Amino acid sequence: MSNFDANSLISSPLGHHLQTDRISSFSFHPKEETPFPKNSGPLSDALLETPTDLVCPITLQVFKDPVITSSGQVYERHAIVSHLEKNHNDPISRLPLRIDQLTPVYVLRVRAAEYRESAAAACIQAACSAGCTNPVQYVRRAVDLADGITVPGLSPECVQYVKTHPSNACDVQVMEVFAQGLISAVQKANAAAVYGTLLTAGLDKAQQCAHLRAWVECWTQLPGELDDTAMRKLEEFVEGQSVLRWSRVIDLVEAVFSGPAAVALCEYLLFPGSSTVAGTAAPEARLREVTLRYMQLQLRSVGEAQGALERRVMALEAASQESPPAEEASVREKRLFLRRPHWMNSRVFASAALTVATVAGAGGHPVLKLLSMFPLLYLIPPDGD
Template sequence: MSDIDANYLLSSPLGQHRQQDRTFSFSFHPKEEASLPRNSSVLDALLDTPQDLVCPITLHIFKDPVISSSGQVYERHAITSHVEKNHNDPITRLPLRIDQLTPVYVLRVRAAEYRESAAAACLEAACSADCINPVQYVRRAVELAEGLSVPGLSPECVQYVKTHPSNACDVQVMEVFAQGLISAGWKVKAAAVYGTLLTAGLDKAQQCAHLRACLECWTQLPGEVDDTAMRQLEDFVEGQLILRWSQIIDLVEASFGSTAAVALCEHLLFPGSGTVARKSAAAMEARLREVTLK
């Protein structure tokens, strides 16, 4: 850094003390050595549909359930296709006629309500700092939301997920998801997604792009790092466990210049100081020595 040596400041006693005060993590594909929270049983349950809402033929959630004369419930299109080839019930093996299929409206409503609520919960999970692999929840939300309108899940995200099933596209899925959140007015959640991507171990160019996108969600002045965005960035740096402080400061310098990097250093080393005053390197080091000696 041209104005101040971030590595020197952060390796000082005060810098080391500040870096130890970290409580939670944003993660995407976390490093094995990091101590990170695991998905809770509640989050895990979102990935599995309750068995009473699953068609025994398609193994997918019901959308248009019907009951046969033998008392078995199937998805209409699945049992209709079955009867065209085999006139016996696939479970009971009793004779089955297509004109004996009766809609199960109560189950249809239950399934639709589950799809809508579970899809919304999946999107919430994908924005959570405690979620180890958020992209699977975005993909699950798209699966559940077919034919439904779920706030925060944009048509562009739905289309991208459907046409890009490979996990090689996971980063792009999360980027499109974040853009949809911004369009829905959920900038705080979008910033959390970009923060997750920032710690995902990508190359520096991608990290800088995600850092800029993250700060765009926080700042009141597009293209600039105002005091509001700097305070949010300070909280993010202290909260995540993947990147060293110096790595994020280098990304800030590469994305916004040395002035912004120096400002972040001051926010990290002297938290709660209010609006950042631009100081010379000598003044910063003198302040560091003063605080360290106390």
């Protein structure tokens, strides 16, 4: 560090760490002993802290090219060389020191490199874990550790973006770029976990829609569609968290993939045999929520069909005004049929649906009980008819 006064190390806590013990520790721990605790989980704070014997007291960073002085102090080469160009003493021991008295410490270099690689990989896994409450800190930590080395799942684009956007205002974008890098590294399950974290982060609907689309693309066998595999994974995801309700998820599916896709998801969740959770009954609250949303979607579909019918009638009326006299009777006949009150035209649909619900046994499954009431709505004539 060019602006760092190495002489200040005398009063620094790091200046008093056991540098002299490093001479006898150059055999170090066996490789299988990781620098962070074995039993710590992937979200352990140990991942965010570097062992003191791997930290240069000048740069406060993990060693990359460590050298040892004649008095037994260990520094990062470029940092101690920069100090010696202005001062001719050891910044900790204060003993006279020349550049040609610096000796590389290859064992420490190897151990530091192994630590950086393993810790960066562990940070990536931590950032992709479902229980991680602040994954972006692990992504940033992985980027710091991976400087100059390649870590699977950490793309050059992600490294560059993190380095140029240190503000936490860019945390969402950091996670998005990170997820894209995971997809490029064929780690789609990890990418889906990241998008799942973003989905539950309380962002606006536009961002949630974008993240849901990206999440589905990690699982679907049919690009751009919500297929059975994606529905199964979506069910597992939603049931495994407590932030997103099914009504919200169905709304997002409708916004991203269309109404029929939302209807298909509802049917997948509602009807026996389609759910992936074999032998496990869906909670009653979920059943009511999804059924209500399913009925709303179906009613909307009927309303859209009625609107299309009315537009067709208007088109026929306009055409009839220009029709030759010989055709007027036929056109008038069609118009009178189509202009019957829409509740009369709905009776056929209502009767058929009610029959299906009855035959299926509405007295059994709670969903069928609710659905048996659904067609009755169509038997009620609108006001004024």
